[in-house]
Each structure stands twice: as C-alpha cells, then as structure tokens.
Amino acid sequence: MQAFDLSGKVALVTGGNGGIGLGIARGLAKAGAALAIVGRSPEKLAAATAELERLAAKGAKVMGLACDVSDEAAVAAMVEEIAAGLGRLDILVNNAGTNIRKRPEDLAADEWHRVMDANLTSTFLCSKACYPQMKAAGGGKILNNGSMLSIFGAPWSPAYGASKGGVVQLTRSLAAAWARDNIQVNCMLPGWIDTDLTQRARSEIEGLNEHVLQRTPAKRWGRPADFEGLAAFFAGPASDFITGAALPVDGGFSISL
Template sequence: MSGGMFDLSGRVALVTGGNGGIGLGLARGLARCGAAVMVAGRDAAKNAAAVQELSALGAKADSVVADITDEAAVGAMVDATATRLGGLDILVNNAGTNIRRRPEEQRLEDWRTVIDTNLTSAMLASRAAHPHLKRGGRGRVINNGSMLSIFGLPFHIAYAASKGGVVQFTKSLATAWAADGITVNAILPGWIDTDLTRKARTDMGGLNENVLARTPAKRWGDPSDFEGIAAFLASDASAFITGTAIPVDGGFSVQG
C-alpha cells in the first residue's frame, strides 16, 4: 500500500517473535503497508521462512536471532535493526510464552520464565528502542497483551500476571513518551488458532466447544486478523490514540 494515512513506506519495524503465529500476522500487516520489517526470534530457520514470506509481499525484510530476555541481546537486536534497515520507527513487543499450572503448583523458575519473556522483554526492548523512536518524531510501540489481562483462568497465573503487567506498562509508557511523539498501545488477543492454542485444545477438554459457544463471531481468530490492527496502530491514522488496550477477540471478552 502506498499513499494515504496507512502508508508506512520509509518506516522500519521490529517485531519480536515475528516468525510465526500472531507475530507474523502483525509483521504481514506492516509489510503490506510498505514498512521494512526486522523479524526477531530464537529459531533461525523460522526467521528465514518469515523473511521469505514478507519479501514476497514486496517488503524489505531481514531477521535477527535474539534472546529477548537477555539485556545485551536485546540491545544488539535493536542496534542490528537500525544498522541494517536504516532506523527504527515501530517496535512490536510480541514475543511471549505460557507455562500452564495451577497456582499451588506454580514453580518459581517457570514463573520467572513467563514474566521475563512476556513482560520484562517489553521493557528491555522499549528502553533500547527509545532513542530511535524519538529521533523519527512519530514512533510507535505496539505491545501484545491478552484477554487474560481482563479476566482470569485457573491454569494461567503467571501468564495472566505478565499480560496484566503489559497493559499497565503500556499506559505508563504512553504517558512518559507522548512528549517524544511516540504512541504506545496494546492489543489483547482472544482465542487465536496458533501452535500454542492448539496444544491448549489438547490439554484442556471442551476448550474448542466453549470458545465457539462464547465468541459472537463463532470462530477462532486467525493470525491474519492482526494485520489490520498492526497497520492502524503503526500508522498516522492512530496518531492521537495512545495508552489503549484493544481486544482482538471476535467479541469473546464482552460476553457475560
């Protein structure tokens, strides 16, 4: 896409966990609007496949292998993006993980893994990206939250805590960086058909039926459902929207 308020030509995006699932959906949305996209992920082969897919859309794309829980690695990831793609205008903090256990069975090492991957990584990447985002004067940060920032489930204590933290982190960052011309928003995915949720459907009996019954759209979400929200929140169309948390869940979270 070129021209118009959704045009991202000349802008550079970094998408953590952008080599599959929701992350790749977000990356596709940015690429379709003309942004150059850096895919960050731990799996080099998946990164390469994502770059090939984004390049086929006509976008300039590259990838970097990074551990987003490591402070030095995050700094190197941001530096690589700015050096290889010519700057950084859009940061998508998407990388995440989940380890399902009841609260009384929660192991400290698993808690730390989930919190560090889902929440601390967003702080590290945002902090490292700030000088680049500020320099361009219209920086964008998009954080991947979850509908579990709205309500709870018994097997998702660490995940829910991390995603609730993402929403509050988003609000605080939005107020801190507004003067720098940077907007910061979160998306709250519902039940989306990804590798993670396919495993959940195996582990949690009746999940598929319950999701379909409660979702007004009567389907699971697809990673492609995130292309539009990525384009919107990264573009000039959302210039006066910051600190928000937008559900992308087919209406699941508004059902009683």
C-alpha cells in the same frame, strides 16, 4: 490511504516468525514498511523472512534475527544491528512471549520468572532500547501484545495472566512518559486465536474448542490474518491521537456471557 502508508518506515516485530506476530508482520510489509523479525527457531525464521520478502511492498528490506529478548545486552545489540542494517527504527511490536499452564500451587518460582521475563521484562527492555531511535526520528509507534487474560483470570495461567496484566499497565506508563516525544504506545488483547500455541491448549484443556465457539459472538476462532489491518492502523498516522489504549481483538469473547 496515506493514513495507513508505512513506506520509508522500519518496524521490529519480536516473535514475528509465526502466529500472531507473523500476521502482524504481513500487515506491516503490505503497508510498505521495512522489517526486522525476531524468532527463536532458525527454520521458522528463515521461512517467515522469505515469505515477507515476497510480500514486502516497493522492495522494502526484511531482516531475520535471533535474540533473547529478555537479555538487556542482547536487546541493545539487536536494536543497533537493525538501525545499522535498515537505517532507522520507527515501529516496535512487542509480541514475543510464552506460557506455562499450571495451577498456582504447582508452579515453580523459576517457571514464574521464565514467563515474566519472556512476556513482561522483554516488553520493557525492547521498548527502552528502541526509544532513543524513535526520539531521534521525531516519533514512533509501539504496539504491545497483551491478552484477554490481561482482564480475566484463569486457574491454569497465573504467571501468564499476571505478566499480561503487567503489559497493559506498562503500556499506559510508557504512553504517558513518551507522549511528549510523539511516541504512541498501545496494546492489543488477543482472544482465542488459532495458532500453534492454542492448538496445543485445545489438546490439553478438555472442551476448550466448544467453549470458545459457544461464547464468542463471531462463532469462530481468530486467525493471524485478523491482525494485519490492526497492525497497519496502530503503526501508521491513522492512530496518531490514540495512546495508552488496550484493544480487545477477540470476536466479542470479552463482552459475552
């Protein structure tokens, strides 16, 4: 199982205090990585940090940090703090994001920019800030959180879909640019995962739960735990010859009519 062993590695997970991000952080902690998680809610951040400290293999350290990941200076300071506190930075998971569910004709320009900054600009800024650390270490892993809306359209998520499509293209550009530095950059495309955000969507979109269950061959919603093994795979040596990939994690939703 050495291909999945992250002992001695340090990982940063943005939005790692809940939902998919916390599922990924759990997987990295179990595989032996030291962790820095970033979140906006102090209460959720404290609870997630305490949980991950209990899960962490071989006593690996866990840091919980607050940061506006769409602010370049704040991101640079965050990366420096992590490198100083944990000694290095090998793995980045760009998971932080947001959505504003409105039809395009109802979406204000500032709302468009808010979603783009949270989802796409933050992925660029965090990747760029972590690059020198990874290059100095002789390599690294970046896993970006796209979405099934990277490949589908939805009338109620024009900014979100555009930002997540951009995440896939950014993933490919970073993968091509940084392969020479032994940095692999990949993207996951979550489908309908049972999180606080999608629970709100179910209350806002009539018939959504029934539609998801009917179309998904697995006949269930995904869970944050479904991302634990995926995180260990993309963050470890097992994926050393995979870069620029965009992997659906959706129970078959994207292949079914």
